[in-house]
Amino acid sequence: LAKTTQPISMDSYEGQEVNITCSHNNIATNDYITWYQQFPSQGPRFIIQGYKTKVTNEVASLFIPADRKSSTLSLPRVSLSDTAVYYCLVGDPYTGGFKTIFGAGTRLFVKA
Amino acid sequence: DADVTQTPRNRITKTGKRIMLECSQTKGHDRMYWYRQDPGLGLRLIYYSFDVKDINKGEISDGYSVSRQAQAKFSLSLESAIPNQTALYFCATSDWASGTDTQYFGPGTRLTVL
Numbered sequence: 516l517a518k519t520t521q522p523i524s525m526d527s528y529e530g531q532e533v534n535i536t537c538s539h540n541n542i543a544t545n546d547y548i549t550w551y552q553q554f555p556s557q558g559p560r561f562i563i564q565g566y567k568t569k570v571t572n573e574v575a576s577l578f579i580p581a582d583r584k585s586s587t588l589s590l591p592r593v594s595l596s597d598t599a600v601y602y603c604l605v606g607d608p609y610t611g612g613f614k615t616i617f618g619a620g621t622r623l624f625v626k627a
Numbered sequence: 628d629a630d631v632t633q634t635p636r637n638r639i640t641k642t643g644k645r646i647m648l649e650c651s652q653t654k655g656h657d658r659m660y661w662y663r664q665d666p667g668l669g670l671r672l673i674y675y676s677f678d679v680k681d682i683n684k685g686e687i688s689d690g691y692s693v694s695r696q697a698q699a700k701f702s703l704s705l706e707s708a709i710p711n712q713t714a715l716y717f718c719a720t721s722d723w724a725s726g727t728d729t730q731y732f733g734p735g736t737r738l739t740v741l
Binding site (some may be wrong): 560 | 631662667668669670671672715717719723725726727728729730731732733734735737
């Protein structure tokens with residue numbers, strides 16, 4: 516199982532861009548990188564998924580270097596409502612989410 | 628996600644009682660999961676099911692059992708509840724055919740065992 520390492524917590528201010536980096540040194544060839552967001556007392560919610568290079572959607576961007584040993588979730592112009600825990604997961608979508616592990620995640624606190 | 632519902636949302640019970648948590652989904656997904664989350668920690672997988680006839684233990688299955696009554700329903704049972712099973716429990720679903728295996732989570736059940 517590919518293990519991920521990400522910062523325990525981060526602080527930011529409203530309007531800033533936030534970049535959260537995740538290390539996954541033993542990522543496998545078929546593994547994808549997926550990020551989830553979780554608000555207190557709610558279930559995690561899918562943010563973005565990618566395999567290589569850059570992926571962008573209406574919420575975030577995901578940057579994946581060529582060696583795929585790390586990835587960076589970029590949240591543009593954060594607001595107070597982006598205060599949440601962000602999880603980086605690595606796994607093969609065809610063999611099942613059960614092989615992906617939700618670690619402790621990164622607690623992002625956005626200040627006014 | 629409203630397509631994944633969990634009942635009850637909150638439950639207080641006593642040590643030794645049998646408890647069942649229920650999960651239903653209208654997303655038509657084949658895969659379903661049960662996780663628990665303890666304060667300040669990530670999610671840990673209890674059981675997962677790829678279809679009605681396929682049920683597998685996850686990371687922390689001891690003290691729990693599950694039943695996949697139909698594609699849309701996946702129940703988690705605590706045969707004899709103990710205080711350290713006090714946690715927030717989440718059900719999730721995913722669709723193998725999507726190619727992304729994105730998991731969709733229910734609102735959670737907060738269980739307290741006294």
